[in-house]
Amino acid sequence: MDPKIKKSRVEYWPEILDLYRLVAQVSGKLARTSEEISGEYVKTFLKKSHETGLSLIAFEGMNIVGEIHAYKLEPNVFSHVLSELTIAVHPDFQGKGIGKALFSAFLTEVETRRPDIFRVELISRESNKKAIQFYSSLGFQQEGRFEKRIDSGNGTFEADIPMAWTNPGFKHAKNK
Numbered sequence: 001m002d003p004k005i006k007k008s009r010v011e012y013w014p015e016i017l018d019l020y021r022l023v024a025q026v027s028g029k030l031a032r033t034s035e036e037i038s039g040e041y042v043k044t045f046l047k048k049s050h051e052t053g054l055s056l057i058a059f060e061g062m063n064i065v066g067e068i069h070a071y072k073l074e075p076n077v078f079s080h081v082l083s084e085l086t087i088a089v090h091p092d093f094q095g096k097g098i099g100k101a102l103f104s105a106f107l108t109e110v111e112t113r114r115p116d117i118f119r120v121e122l123i124s125r126e127s128n129k130k131a132i133q134f135y136s137s138l139g140f141q142q143e144g145r146f147e148k149r150i151d152s153g154n155g156t157f158e159a160d161i162p163m164a165w166t167n168p169g170f171k172h173a174k175n176k
């Protein structure tokens with residue numbers, strides 16, 4: 001598939017809300033459950049991504065079938081980092097190249113237009129093997145393990161895996 005990738009706009013929040021709720025119905029992927037995904041949650045991540053980071057959406061025809069976003073954390077010591085990265089592709093459209101198209105566009109945008117960003121970071125639960133393999137293929141490196149960080153909901157806990165990608169287009173403000 002060859003989705004149309006665009007920067008998101010805050011007006012798209014209802015469609016993005018539907019997308020995230022649907023994706024969260026499959027347990028063990030996103031950190032939040034469907035019930036924990038609200039309009040406020042979506043509007044807040046869109047606002048933060050528009051202010052300091054990036055949010056892209058994938059369209060198939062008129063429908064939003066995927067979204068990716070990340071933004072800066074507040075303390076200034078993190079001003080070279082895009083964090084809290086989340087990506088979601090509509091369940092009926094997974095495994096068709098949409099996630100790869102979205103994520104590649106995201107990293108290209110950071111590399112070519114965001115010299116202020118040195119690092120893009122994310123965390124994925126260890127059992128989400130497909131996602132971890134996908135991030136490795138894009139150049140993300142595993143940086144350790146947060147043991148027993150995820151409550152699997154069945155009386156067991158699993159590790160959360162921190163990963164990061166380094167931006168070849170980074171220019172330190174002092175060297176600009």
Ligand SMILES: CC(C)(COP(=O)(O)OP(=O)(O)OC[C@H]1O[C@@H](n2cnc3c(N)ncnc32)[C@H](O)[C@@H]1OP(=O)(O)O)[C@@H](O)C(=O)NCCC(=O)NCCS
Pocket residue numbers: 023029030031086087088089090093094095096097098099100101123124125128130131133134137
């Ligand atoms: C993870 C996710 C974003 C990937 O998007 P996608 O559109 O399904 O993925 P793509 O079709 O673009 O495939 C990307 C890569 O994923 C891997 N992949 C895809 N389908 C796979 C499968 N069924 N099994 C194993 N790996 C698979 C491959 O490495 C593929 O790369 P390749 O094309 O070089 O082989 C998407 O499946 C999703 O939204 N999952 C649920 C939410 C989630 O887990 N989000 C991440 C939270 S950290």
